[in-house]
Amino acid sequence: MISPLNPRFRPSRSIPKSTDAHLVYPSVEYDFVPNVLHATEGDYIHVQWTGSDANSNGNAGEGRRMTDRSNFVEVKGINQNIPKPLEDHTLLVDDKGEPDLEVIERFSYLGQSQSQGGECDLDTNDQNSIDNCKVLNLAPAYYDGGLVKLQKAGTHHYMSTRNNNFSNRSQKGTLIISKRTKDVLTTVAIALGSIAGVLAVTGAGYYAYKSGAAARLAQRGGLRGQPPAEAAEPTLLEEGAATELQSGAAEVTKDQQVQRWQRHAAQVAERWGEVGNTKRCLLTFGVVNLALFLEGYALHAEDDMYPYFALAKAGGYMMDVNFTLILFPVMRNLMSFLRLTPLAEIIPLDDHITFHKLVAMFGAAAALLHVAMHYKVMMLKADDGDGTVAEHAFGTLPGLTGHLILLMMLIMFVTAWEPVRRGTLKIGRLVVGGYNTFFKAHHLYIPCYVLLWIHSQAFHKWCFWPMMMFLVDKSIGHLRAGRKVTLVSAKPEAADVLRVEMDIKRFSYRPGQYLYLNCPQIAKHEWHPFTITSAPEENSVTVHIRTRGDWTGSLRKNLLNIHSKKHDEFVSIEAAPPPGANGGNPGTLCHMDKQLRVDGPYGSGSEHVFDYETAMLVGAGIGVTPFASIIKSIRLRSGHSSLRPNSPGGLPALSGPKHIYLYWVCRDNQEFKWFSPLLTEAQAVGSRGKGESGGPVFEINTYMTGELSLDAFAQDAELPGAGGQKWPGKKWAGRPNWRRIFKEMSEKHANKTIGVFLCGPGAKELGQQCKANSKGGVTFDFHKENF
Numbered sequence: 001m002i003s004p005l006n007p008r009f010r011p012s013r014s015i016p017k018s019t020d021a022h023l024v025y026p027s028v029e030y031d032f033v034p035n036v037l038h039a040t041e042g043d044y045i046h047v048q049w050t051g052s053d054a055n056s057n058g059n060a061g062e063g064r065r066m067t068d069r070s071n072f073v074e075v076k077g078i079n080q081n082i083p084k085p086l087e088d089h090t091l092l093v094d095d096k097g098e099p100d101l102e103v104i105e106r107f108s109y110l111g112q113s114q115s116q117g118g119e120c121d122l123d124t125n126d127q128n129s130i131d132n133c134k135v136l137n138l139a140p141a142y143y144d145g146g147l148v149k150l151q152k153a154g155t156h157h158y159m160s161t162r163n164n165n166f167s168n169r170s171q172k173g174t175l176i177i178s179k180r181t182k183d184v185l186t187t188v189a190i191a192l193g194s195i196a197g198v199l200a201v202t203g204a205g206y207y208a209y210k211s212g213a214a215a216r217l218a219q220r221g222g223l224r225g226q227p228p229a230e231a232a233e234p235t236l237l238e239e240g241a242a243t244e245l246q247s248g249a250a251e252v253t254k255d256q257q258v259q260r261w262q263r264h265a266a267q268v269a270e271r272w273g274e275v276g277n278t279k280r281c282l283l284t285f286g287v288v289n290l291a292l293f294l295e296g297y298a299l300h301a302e303d304d305m306y307p308y309f310a311l312a313k314a315g316g317y318m319m320d321v322n323f324t325l326i327l328f329p330v331m332r333n334l335m336s337f338l339r340l341t342p343l344a345e346i347i348p349l350d351d352h353i354t355f356h357k358l359v360a361m362f363g364a365a366a367a368l369l370h371v372a373m374h375y376k377v378m379m380l381k382a383d384d385g386d387g388t389v390a391e392h393a394f395g396t397l398p399g400l401t402g403h404l405i406l407l408m409m410l411i412m413f414v415t416a417w418e419p420v421r422r423g424t425l426k427i428g429r430l431v432v433g434g435y436n437t438f439f440k441a442h443h444l445y446i447p448c449y450v451l452l453w454i455h456s457q458a459f460h461k462w463c464f465w466p467m468m469m470f471l472v473d474k475s476i477g478h479l480r481a482g483r484k485v486t487l488v489s490a491k492p493e494a495a496d497v498l499r500v501e502m503d504i505k506r507f508s509y510r511p512g513q514y515l516y517l518n519c520p521q522i523a524k525h526e527w528h529p530f531t532i533t534s535a536p537e538e539n540s541v542t543v544h545i546r547t548r549g550d551w552t553g554s555l556r557k558n559l560l561n562i563h564s565k566k567h568d569e570f571v572s573i574e575a576a577p578p579p580g581a582n583g584g585n586p587g588t589l590c591h592m593d594k595q596l597r598v599d600g601p602y603g604s605g606s607e608h609v610f611d612y613e614t615a616m617l618v619g620a621g622i623g624v625t626p627f628a629s630i631i632k633s634i635r636l637r638s639g640h641s642s643l644r645p646n647s648p649g650g651l652p653a654l655s656g657p658k659h660i661y662l663y664w665v666c667r668d669n670q671e672f673k674w675f676s677p678l679l680t681e682a683q684a685v686g687s688r689g690k691g692e693s694g695g696p697v698f699e700i701n702t703y704m705t706g707e708l709s710l711d712a713f714a715q716d717a718e719l720p721g722a723g724g725q726k727w728p729g730k731k732w733a734g735r736p737n738w739r740r741i742f743k744e745m746s747e748k749h750a751n752k753t754i755g756v757f758l759c760g761p762g763a764k765e766l767g768q769q770c771k772a773n774s775k776g777g778v779t780f781d782f783h784k785e786n787f
Helices: 101-109 182-210 213-224 239-274 277-300 308-325 332-338 349-383 389-394 397-416 418-422 434-442 445-455 459-480 550-560 605-611 621-638 676-689 738-748 763-773
Strands: 009-016 030-033 036-040 044-050 073-075 142-149 154-159 172-178 424-427 430-433 485-494 497-504 514-518 528-531 541-546 597-602 614-620 659-666 697-704 730-733 753-759 779-784
Touching: 036 349, 073 101, 101 142, 277 308, 277 349, 308 349, 308 459, 332 349, 332 459, 332 597, 349 389, 349 397, 349 779, 389 397, 397 418, 397 434, 397 445, 418 434, 430 434, 434 550, 445 459, 459 597, 485 550, 497 550, 514 541, 528 541, 528 621, 541 550, 541 621, 605 621, 605 753, 605 779, 614 621, 621 659, 621 753, 738 763, 753 763, 763 779
Parallel strands: 009 044, 036 172, 614 659, 614 753, 659 697, 697 730, 753 779
Antiparallel strands: 009 030, 044 142, 073 154, 154 172, 424 430, 485 497, 497 541, 514 528, 514 597
């Protein structure tokens, strides 16, 4: 009978080969199939073999002519030819781990008895005597050893004593028994699942607590558990009245316990909420991956005779889910939509690209585990004589598709690596690296996903609906890219900053959002994200582009018609903006045959500025661009400008923060040039805001980290090339002292929630300061741009 706790059994059999095998050495006459068997403690093996009584007379083997027999005897090593002493047996043992004498004798002598027509003679050496039990002459041709339970882990070797008399007649085998780990892993999986469930429940509890539901629940609990009134003088009660009083006291005690548990739950939920959205999501993501690994292993631990197969499937489970999750962060329209929902308070949407990279790393680790364990299984199969490693790796559909997937993933990973993506290497005329290489290589995801659907039997179950969502998201982007875009102007505003102004039909956006720009004359399928620097209240859409990369440098040359290094040869045409466009300084126009395509707009963390009464805007270099749109919009609203439907639904004229603190870090004063007019206007609006107009209060702080001229750094110095404009706000040398700044903000805006918005480096330091200073009634909410 097979135990229901260990339902697996493995057949082992002996197969005789050609009796003339010694003539075609190195083939063998007899062998155990398989000759290397992998099993687990508690498994059963079924041992049986079939001999023959009709071999040719030329058989030179042991035992009676024309017959072959096999037995099963444990030896110390695969190269040993002497059976183990009885007391040293470790394979055929009982439940206590002691040698099972009955089973050992049964497999060694095969039940040779009088039933075969003879009687064992242990002294005879006659090979053809039917009574010679030493060479198994009295054993039947077919023998069924039945089921044997494997009790002891380890590597065990065995042989047939009859078929072991020359080089190609050495019938031996190995049985490798592993410790059973499924029960332990199942327990761990249940524990982790319970932890994940508790985290989910406490997270929901924290959300309810923050929204006021916990307070209402506690209030209802208090009404149920009112303490009893002061006891009067003891009086003699009837038996029934005493019973009712005891019952009421028990009910009060129970309600008090409920209240105590409610307080504990609220404390746990509050601490869980203090962890932070990012860490909560990372913890949940890690627990999910660990649970997937354990589930994949536990479900397949008994599906194959090779223990590494379950590890390969565990990696496959992780791959299926991670390569599904990796699609969500790059669904731009979905990310923009989620920013308008309550989920934006739970999911760190500002880190969507970071999460995309994290999921990719987990998927890569799972893929390496999956491939390595499958190769281990292939090698074990090859050792057992079941084909070659190359046949299993490249001669099957899963093997071939798996290697192609691995190759494409490797290319995408290498080209997405930061040094490769941001740098280039020239080998002759060939340019390797850069964003263009990264962009093109990343489109290998298309054939990669096709092969994943073919390779995996379960991938479609996870990926079907997310893939449909991804395709819809991409389709929306392509439809948007078909809108008519008219180039109004292209004008250099600093040494490496290009201002591009466009008129886009049916383009509604909010301050702080970004768009994707494409120039088919440079690269037909290459799109780059840029923050919108114009305000929705304006009649045109503007972006400021730092032209340091390969694509942006080509765009600058293309739009400005730069074909020579000599400035005199540039074609410069000044023209008035098209009808309906806002007035302003005429720019350097490119030829009107230049074609641009726009996809967007898409949401970003900066658009949440209008959710706060107090906002801190932190930009580094060109990273100040998201705040240009915000400041322009606030300036226009505070001036009661007429609204244009670039803003979806129209925005209230005076909506937005009441206090705005801008911190801009640059290397030198040249980088302030293009943004300085807007800063001056914003400061003027801020000054009016302190009076009757009710506009916001601006405080502008500029930090220069490079070499400074004392004349340029004077408080009332004019901005270089700014037409006599004074430097707006306060000027500082060096980097901001965030510890001092956050302390001042905490004191200045006590019991307030302050939004902190960053575009540029330094996210770790600012995030730490926000967390460290969120105390005493002040909360700093951190948002950062991440394209």
